[in-house]
Amino acid sequence: MTRSGEGRTRPGVLPSGVCLLPLLLLEGAVRPLEPSRPALPLGLAPLGTGSSPVDTVAFPQGASLLLYTDGVTEARDRSGTFYDPADRLTGQCPRSPDELLVAVVADVHRHTRGLGTDDMALLALTHAHHTETMRPS
Numbered sequence: 001m002t003r004s005g006e007g008r009t010r011p012g013v014l015p016s017g018v019c020l021l022p023l024l025l026l027e028g029a030v031r032p033l034e035p036s037r038p039a040l041p042l043g044l045a046p047l048g049t050g051s052s053p054v055d056t057v058a059f060p061q062g063a064s065l066l067l068y069t070d071g072v073t074e075a076r077d078r079s080g081t082f083y084d085p086a087d088r089l090t091g092q093c094p095r096s097p098d099e100l101l102v103a104v105v106a107d108v109h110r111h112t113r114g115l116g117t118d119d120m121a122l123l124a125l126t127h128a129h130h131t132e133t134m135r136p137s
Contacts, residue, residue, distance in 0.1 A: 020073055023086055025100070026063040028093050030086045033057055064100050064126045071120035075108045083111045097124035 021032040037053040039045070045052050059065065068085060075083040088107055094100035101124050108116060 020068060020070060021086075023066040023068075023089065024057065024059070024063055025066065025089060025092070025094065026060060028091045030090045032086055059127050061127050061129050064094055064097065064124055066100060066104070067123040068104070069119075069121040071116075071118035072104065072108060072122065074118055075112050075116050075120075077111050078113065083108055094124075094126070097126050100124040100126070 021034065024031045024033055033055070035053060036055050039052045040048045066085070066089075072085055073083055077083075085104065088111075089104070092103060094103055101122055104122060105120070108120065
């Protein structure tokens with residue numbers, strides 16, 4: 001992430017192909033961050049013909065960014081319905097990265113009734129308000 005002045009929106013820099021669509025959560029709204037150009041998945045860029053595109057997005061105070069692997073979206077319920085993190089997180093307002101990660105993992109567990117078969121990797125970042133003190137976990 002890049003930094004700008006205190007209290008202003010900070011742009012976030014996202015390389016394409018890092019994970020499935022990153023999600024930006026702010027005040028209960030969830031926005032998938034579509035890449036401007038398709039790219040090869042992380043680690044396969046040397047097989048491509050050019051450099052991977054990098055997109056810049058606004059990352060306002062109070063917003064969270066969620067990165068996740070296909071182990072999240074390929075989690076199925078009993079009827080075979082895939083887990084949709086954008087839909088499932090709409091309306092939620094996590095106050096910290098930890099709170100967001102705990103909510104997603106618990107919701108995937110509920111969705112699969114504990115019968116998930118794939119590994120999951122998740123990363124959450126929150127742009128804290130300047131009055132908040134975030135401590136590493």
